[in-house]
Amino acid sequence: MIRQLKIRGFKSITELDIELGVVNCFIGANGVGKSNILEAVGVLGAAANGSVDDEALLRRGVRPGLPRLFKSSFQDFRSLPHIGLEAIDQSGATYRVSLLNPLESPEPAWSFKTETLTDGAEAIVTDGVRSRGNLNPKAGLAAVSMVNLPADSPATHLLQQLQQFAIYSPNTQTLRGLVPDPQTREPVGLAGGRLAEAVADLRKWSDEAQNEVMDDLLGLVDWAIDVTAARSVQALLSPSVSRSQEVLKFKDRFMASNRNELTAFDASEGVLYVLFTAALCLSSRGPSLIAIDNLDQALNPRLVTALTSRLAGWLGTAATPRQLMFTAHNPAVLDGLDLDNDDVRLFAVDRDSNGHTVHQRLEPTPELMAQNLEYPLSRLWMMGHLGAVPNV
Amino acid sequence: MSDPLRIALVAEGATEREVIDAALKVILAPRSFVLTQLQPEATKPDMGGGWGGVLKWCHQLAARSQPGGGAVEADPTLSNFARPSRTPRLQRVDGCPCHAQPLARQHRFHKMPCSRYFCLG
Numbered sequence: 001m002i003r004q005l006k007i008r009g010f011k012s013i014t015e016l017d018i019e020l021g022v023v024n025c026f027i028g029a030n031g032v033g034k035s036n037i038l039e040a041v042g043v044l045g046a047a048a049n050g051s052v053d054d055e056a057l058l059r060r061g062v063r064p065g066l067p068r069l070f071k072s073s074f075q076d077f078r079s080l081p082h083i084g085l086e087a088i089d090q091s092g093a094t095y096r097v098s099l100l101n102p103l104e105s106p107e108p109a110w111s112f113k114t115e116t117l118t119d120g121a122e123a124i125v126t127d128g129v130r131s132r133g134n135l136n137p138k139a140g141l142a143a144v145s146m147v148n149l150p151a152d153s154p155a156t157h158l159l160q161q162l163q164q165f166a167i168y169s170p171n172t173q174t175l176r177g178l179v180p181d182p183q184t185r186e187p188v189g190l191a192g193g194r195l196a197e198a199v200a201d202l203r204k205w206s207d208e209a210q211n212e213v214m215d216d217l218l219g220l221v222d223w224a225i226d227v228t229a230a231r232s233v234q235a236l237l238s239p240s241v242s243r244s245q246e247v248l249k250f251k252d253r254f255m256a257s258n259r260n261e262l263t264a265f266d267a268s269e270g271v272l273y274v275l276f277t278a279a280l281c282l283s284s285r286g287p288s289l290i291a292i293d294n295l296d297q298a299l300n301p302r303l304v305t306a307l308t309s310r311l312a313g314w315l316g317t318a319a320t321p322r323q324l325m326f327t328a329h330n331p332a333v334l335d336g337l338d339l340d341n342d343d344v345r346l347f348a349v350d351r352d353s354n355g356h357t358v359h360q361r362l363e364p365t366p367e368l369m370a371q372n373l374e375y376p377l378s379r380l381w382m383m384g385h386l387g388a389v390p391n392v
Numbered sequence: 393m394s395d396p397l398r399i400a401l402v403a404e405g406a407t408e409r410e411v412i413d414a415a416l417k418v419i420l421a422p423r424s425f426v427l428t429q430l431q432p433e434a435t436k437p438d439m440g441g442g443w444g445g446v447l448k449w450c451h452q453l454a455a456r457s458q459p460g461g462g463a464v465e466a467d468p469t470l471s472n473f474a475r476p477s478r479t480p481r482l483q484r485v486d487g488c489p490c491h492a493q494p495l496a497r498q499h500r501f502h503k504m505p506c507s508r509y510f511c512l513g
Binding site: 352 | 470
C-alpha cells in the first residue's frame with residue numbers, strides 16, 4: 001500500500017507531499033489541480049512500467065501533454081528542468097524518478113534523468129543521468145529489474161501497484177455498452193467498458209463467497225430487484241442499438257412481472273456508475289491502486305453518500321489490498337466518509353496565492369464531530385469552512 | 393513542502409476580497425496563502441452582502457458558540473484555518489452601522505466576534 005507521494009514540478013504542482021490512506025477523497029474548486037495529482041501518479045506508473053510516452057500515458061488515463069504543459073510554469077517559480085515523482089509504500093519500499101524532456105523540440109518519450117528503486121532496506125536501482133552509451137535513457141531500469149526480484153519483495157509489490165494504476169473516468173454511453181471503450185482493462189475499461197462482464201464476475205464471486213455484496217448493491221438501487229449479464233437480449237433491445245457482447249439486464253421492482261426486464265440502455269445511469277465503482281473496488285482482477293475522476297457524477301446526493309460510505313468496506317473485502325483515490329464535487333460525498341477511520345482521508349485541494357496547487361488533509365476534531373449533526377461536512381464545505389471552494 | 397497560510401475572510405463583498413488579497417500578498421510575502429471567502433457566500437445569498445451580512449454571519453457564529461458568543465478561534469468548524477498568533481485586541485462595535493448595538497443588546501453579546509475576525513494577530 002502506497003503511503004506517501006511526492007510530486008515536484010508537474011503541471012500546477014510545484015511541490016506536494018501527500019500521506020495516503022486506503023480511501024482518499026480529493027475535493028476542491030474546478031481547476032485547482034485535483035486531477036493533476038492523479039495524473040502525476042499515472043506518469044509515475046508509466047515510468048515504473050519502463051516508458052513514459054503518449055501511449056503509456058493514455059493507457060493510464062493521463063492526458064498526454066507537451067513538456068511545456070507538463071512542467072510547472074509560474075511567474076514566481078523557477079521551473080525545474082525535470083519532473084520529480086516518488087512513491088513510498090508502508091514497508092518503506094521507494095520508487096523515485098526524475099524525468100526530462102526539452103521544452104523546445106520535445107521528444108516523443110521522456111528520458112529518465114534519475115531512477116531509484118529500493119525495497120525499504122536496500123537499493124535495487126540507483127541510476128543518475130544516463131551517460132552510459134549502452135543504455136537507452138528512455139527505458140526505465142526498474143521495470144527490467146523486476147525479473148530478478150522475488151515476487152514477495154516490497155519493491156515488486158510497489159512497482160506492480162504503480163504499473164497497474166489508472167485513472168478511470170466513466171461515461172454513460174460506454175457504461176451502457178453503446179460505444180467501445182478506447183482503453184480496455186480488467187475488470188472494466190477506463191471509460192466503463194465491459195461493465196456487464198465485470199458485474200457477471202462480481203455476482204459469481206459474491207455467490208461463491210456467500211457474501212451479501214450483491215444484495216447490498218441492489219439495496220442502493222431502489223427500483224431494481226435483480227441485475228444480471230446476458231448475451232441474448234433481442235427481445236429487450238431495438239435492432240438499431242449497437243451493443244457489446246454482454247449486456248446488463250435489470251429486473252424492475254414495480255413493472256408487471258411478465259414485462260419487468262430492461263437493459264443498461266434503458267436503465268437509469270446512476271445504477272451503472274454505482275456498479276462500475278463496485279466492480280472496480282471489489283473485483284479480484286482490479287488494480288490495487290485505483291483512481292476515479294469525478295466518482296459522484298450522475299448520482300443523487302443520498303445515493304452518493306451511501307456509495308461513499310461503502311468504499312472502505314469494499315476495498316477491505318477485496319482479495320488483495322486495495323487503495324482508492326478519487327475526486328468529487330458533490331458535498332454529499334463527504335457525509336459518507338468515516339473520517340474517524342484513519343484509513344479514510346479527505347484532502348482539500350486549493351490554489352495558493354501564487355497559483356500553486358496545495359492540499360490539506362481535513363481531520364475532524366472531537367469538537368467538530370460533536371457539531372456534525374447540525375453542521376455535517378457537506379454543509380461545512382458549502383459554507384467554505386473546509387476551504388476547497390472557489391471565491392465566486 | 394510549501395505550507396500556505398489558510399485564511400478565512402468575512403467581508404462586505406467581492407471588492408473587499410480583492411483589496412485584502414492584494415494587501416496580504418504584500419504583507420505575507422514571501423509566504424503564500426489560501427484565502428477563502430466565507431461571507432458573503434454566493435450559494436447562501438440570504439445573508440446578503442455589506443456589513444449587514446457580516447453581522448448575520450457573526451450572529452450565526454455566536455449561535456453555535458458558547459452562550460453569549462465565543463471566540464472565532466474556538467469554533468471547531470473553522471479549525472482548518474490559521475489561528476491568530478496572539479489574542480486579538482477586542483474592538484467596540486459602536487461604529488457598526490447596521491443595528492449591531494440593538495442586536496448585541498438583544499442577545500446579550502458581551503463581545504462581537506466579528507471584530508476579532510479581521511485581526512491578523
